[in-house]
Amino acid sequence: MVYRRTHQVVKRLAARRSAILSAARDAAADGGMAAVQIAPVAVRANVAAGTVYRYFPSKAELISELIAEVSRDELTAIRRAADAAPGPSSALAAAVTTIAVHVLSQRKLAWGILAEPVDVDVTASRLASRRDISGEIAARIDNAVRAGHLPAQDTALAATALLGALHEALVGPLAPSNLDDPARLRDAVQTVTLLGLRAVGVMDARARGLVVQATTPAKALVGA
Amino acid sequence: MVYRRTHQVVKRLAARRSAILSAARDAAADGGMAAVQIAPVAVRANVAAGTVYRYFPSKAELISELIAEVSRDELTAIRRAADAAPGPSSALAAAVTTIAVHVLSQRKLAWGILAEPVDVDVTASRLASRRDISGEIAARIDNAVRAGHLPAQDTALAATALLGALHEALVGPLAPSNLDDPARLRDAVQTVTLLGLRAVGVMDARARGLVVQATTPAKALVGA
DNA sequence: TGAAGAAGTGAACAACTATTCAGACCGAAA
DNA sequence: TTTCGGTCTGAATAGTTGTTCACTTCTTCA
Numbered sequence: 001m002v003y004r005r006t007h008q009v010v011k012r013l014a015a016r017r018s019a020i021l022s023a024a025r026d027a028a029a030d031g032g033m034a035a036v037q038i039a040p041v042a043v044r045a046n047v048a049a050g051t052v053y054r055y056f057p058s059k060a061e062l063i064s065e066l067i068a069e070v071s072r073d074e075l076t077a078i079r080r081a082a083d084a085a086p087g088p089s090s091a092l093a094a095a096v097t098t099i100a101v102h103v104l105s106q107r108k109l110a111w112g113i114l115a116e117p118v119d120v121d122v123t124a125s126r127l128a129s130r131r132d133i134s135g136e137i138a139a140r141i142d143n144a145v146r147a148g149h150l151p152a153q154d155t156a157l158a159a160t161a162l163l164g165a166l167h168e169a170l171v172g173p174l175a176p177s178n179l180d181d182p183a184r185l186r187d188a189v190q191t192v193t194l195l196g197l198r199a200v201g202v203m204d205a206r207a208r209g210l211v212v213q214a215t216t217p218a219k220a221l222v223g224a
Numbered sequence: 225m226v227y228r229r230t231h232q233v234v235k236r237l238a239a240r241r242s243a244i245l246s247a248a249r250d251a252a253a254d255g256g257m258a259a260v261q262i263a264p265v266a267v268r269a270n271v272a273a274g275t276v277y278r279y280f281p282s283k284a285e286l287i288s289e290l291i292a293e294v295s296r297d298e299l300t301a302i303r304r305a306a307d308a309a310p311g312p313s314s315a316l317a318a319a320v321t322t323i324a325v326h327v328l329s330q331r332k333l334a335w336g337i338l339a340e341p342v343d344v345d346v347t348a349s350r351l352a353s354r355r356d357i358s359g360e361i362a363a364r365i366d367n368a369v370r371a372g373h374l375p376a377q378d379t380a381l382a383a384t385a386l387l388g389a390l391h392e393a394l395v396g397p398l399a400p401s402n403l404d405d406p407a408r409l410r411d412a413v414q415t416v417t418l419l420g421l422r423a424v425g426v427m428d429a430r431a432r433g434l435v436v437q438a439t440t441p442a443k444a445l446v447g448a
Numbered sequence: 449t450g451a452a453g454a455a456g457t458g459a460a461c462a463a464c465t466a467t468t469c470a471g472a473c474c475g476a477a478a
Numbered sequence: 479t480t481t482c483g484g485t486c487t488g489a490a491t492a493g494t495t496g497t498t499c500a501c502t503t504c505t506t507c508a
Contacts, residue, residue: 003453003506013455038496048457050498059496117341119495127397134398154415157393157400161419164392165385173351174358174384191378195385199423227476227483237485262466272487274468283466343465 017055020045024066025109033112036063063118064125070113071129074102078136088143089150089202095140096196099133100166100189104179107171114167134159141200150201162196169195241279244269248290249333257336260287287342288349294337295353298326302360312367313374313426319364320420323357324390324413328403331395338391358383365424374425386420393419 005013023044027035038059042049056062081098085091103110112118113129138159144150169175169192179185229237247268251259262283266273280286305322309315327334336342337353362383368374393399393416403409 005454006506009454009505049496050458051456053497054455115339117343119341119343123397130396130398156398157412157415158419160396160398161389161393161416164396165389165423168388168391169381169385172354172384172388173347174354174380176381188381191381192385195382195423198425199389199419201422229484230476233475233484273466274488275486277467278485 016045016047016051020047020052020055020062021065021069024062025070028066028112029106029109032108033063033116033118036066036112036118058120060120060122063120063122067113067122067125067129070109071125071132074099075132075136077102078133082136082140087149088140088147092137092140092144092200093193093197093202095137096162096166096193097189099137099163100170100192103167103170104185104189107175107179110167111171114171130160130163134163137162144200144202153200158200162199165196165199166192240269240271240275244271244276244279244286245289245293248286249294252290252336253330253333256332257287257340257342260290260336260342282344284344284346287344287346291337291346291349291353294333295349295356298323299356299360301326302357306360306364311373312364312371316361316364316368316424317417317421317426319361320386320390320417321413323361323387324394324416327391327394328409328413331399331403334391335395338395354384354387358387361386368424368426377424382424386423389420389423390416 020041023041024036027037027041027044036059038052039049041062042052045052052062056065078095078098081094082091085094114126134156138155141150141153141155141158145152145155170179170188176184176188179188244265247265248260251261251265251268260283262276263273265286266276269276276286280289302319302322305318306315309318338350358380362379365374365377365379365382369376369379394403394412400408400412403412
């Protein structure tokens with residue numbers, strides 16, 4: 001009398017799991033990580049608190065998966081943008097711009113994923129998230145160096161610094177306030193991208209059209 | 225029958241207050257903000273838990289003062305270093321280097337002050353801390369711009385980005401690991417300072433001796 | 449249709465710490 | 479030395495949330 005999960009049940013279970021994860025993501029996007037509490041998330045997902053624990057062994061695990069998921073999406077977007085660029089320098093510019101735009105369009109989520117205080121230990125998945133994205137940027141810098149567009153440098157450190165600059169300038173507590181205005185937002189993205197590119201040795205990004213060019217396609221994402 | 229505090233008592237009270245604050249600072253330097261809990265801090269300060277509340281209305285207030293104090297010290301050091309420099313560009317370099325060195329020599333404390341999760345709300349004092357230090361850097365950038373050494377730019381945003389880069393690269397979770405080795409540490413400080421200066425438009429900081437020059441006096445601080 | 453096992457429920461529990469407060473202790477004035 | 483307000487103490491309190499578990503509901507299969 002073996003009980004076997006019907007295909008339908010398997011699907012329902014998967015859907016429920018993903019509903020819980022989505023609920024957590026929505027909560028984080030709304031109110032930051034502080035809003036990711038088991039009871040409220042359960043309500044959003046239309047399940048009971050106990051049910052969450054049938055899918056995730058602990059809150060730490062839930063948040064870790066949330067971070068991993070967001071991070072995965074981010075990485076995909078970065079790669080897509082960079083791969084579409086015509087050369088290594090503009091690929092780097094596109095990657096940086098993509099991050100800037102994403103981060104700005106979901107500021108609370110970004111802050112939550114990156115740095116917001118959480119009451120459980122999620123350092124491991126935050127570390128992984130940073131490592132993945134920083135690694136991607138480092139690779140793009142490396143490409144530009146190899147192509148002779150940038151001076152040789154410690155690319156890993158440069159990538160990390162670049163991300164730190166982006167995040168602090170765009171979602172940190174000192175970030176400019178009126179970024180809801182699309183024009184200002186584009187300005188901020190441009191300015192910060194320019195700073196970042198100059199830091200790694202790009203000399204005249206604006207003149208060469210790297211920044212503006214990279215900004216244009218990404219701009220659409222803000223509306224979405 | 226007016227009870228008046230003797231001068232001696234006043235002094236003892238002040239000493240005790242400062243002992244509590246120091247204990248909190250030590251705890252933070254040892255184990256980050258997580259270690260700043262009322263009971264352990266009280267033990268370090270040789271008082272009972274309740275006594276802490278005769279000096280600080282809440283844990284939030286205690287930590288806020290801690291942040292303000294560290295921030296004040298930091299600002300003083302930055303100003304001293306910058307004011308001792310011969311010109312605006314090297315003043316900027318000196319300021320940046322000073323921050324880098326300080327942050328590295330007290331990594332846990334820096335991380336705690338800046339970004340570590342805390343269970344009480346200290347956003348206001350963190351914001352103030354950032355604003356003060358970022359403001360100082362912005363002013364130094366401004367000086368260099370006015371002197372014609374740097375291109376015109378949004379100095380506030382640049383300063384914020386610069387600090388973000390410093391922090392992420394030096395105390396963030398992706399910071400290089402073997403910074404206990406003094407040589408590596410100096411390398412990291414140099415590299416990151418260079419990046420930061422390039423970002424704001426300094427073209428050949430290393431060639432012009434800005435970075436090395438600024439590093440040398442600050443190096444002594446690491447030992448202290 | 450019914451038996452057996454899986455999944456879902458939500459109120460109760462547990463653990464962690466900031467905070468309180470009634471009483472002990474200390475120091476200043478008489 | 480006595481009195482009395484200020485100061486200190488630390489065990490008890492309180493509030494917050496993650497987590498559990500006895501029970502209900504649903505699903506599979508004979």
